Amino acid sequence: MNHKWRVPFNAVYLTSFIGGIFCLINLGSTFGFNIVVSLTLxxxxxxxxxxxxxxxxxxxxxxxxxPARWSLGRLGLPVNAFAFCYSFFVIVFSCFPTELPVGLDTANWAPAVWAGVLLxxxxxxxxxxxxxxTAPVLFVEGRKAAGVGLQST
Structure with a gap:
């Protein structure tokens, strides 16, 4: 953790490198790329x-x-409802296989990987x-308790 910038640069570099490696999957396998895209979704x-x-x-x-910097006002409820329903719709359809008939080599394994990571x-x-x-809300100004510092491992 770089305390001057308050950014974990090593984590940023590592995740950027791994993300770059995942981008190379498309060069070797379209099927593998589809699984990565489904898993990301x-x-x-x-x-x-x-x-x-x-x-x-x-x-x-x-x-x-x-309190927030800006608000959708009366449109907040319908916009949130639409976003929630649309996200659910996309999640369902991102679990489908890309071709028929479905076999072990053509199945979409992203939902199984997703469930495994969740477990x-x-x-x-x-x-x-x-x-x-340590919950992030404990660091909010006005709610921060005395002696609460960054979480430890």
Whole structure:
């Protein structure tokens, strides 16, 4: 962690390098590229659905949202509902295979990999994260408790 810039440059470099390697998959296999794209869609849209779903729930129950720099006003509820439904639609269709008939070599394995990663993440959280994780909300000015620092491993 670079404390001057407050950016973990080593992590940024590593993920950029790995992302670049994944981009090379298309050169060797279109099928492999389709799985990477499907897996990326599943991962991104599932996390978007979680955050959009939480905001949508608060809007439906008419609970207060934290202050923001800008707001959609009355259009916030329909825009969030559309985004949630569209994300669900894309997630469902990104799980389909790209060709028929479906065999072991033509199946879309992205949903299985996605579920496996979710299970591994859940197990890691249960075994380690529950006792060592510091929620980001604890760092918000005005809510930060005395003595709360960056989380440790």
């Amino acid at each position: 599943l991962a991104l849209l599932s996390t978007y659905m979680i955050s959009i779903g939480c905001v949508l729930r608060k809007r439906i129950l008419k609970e207060d949202l934290p 591994i993440a859940l197990a890691a959280y249960i075994m380690h994260g529950r006792s060592h994780y």
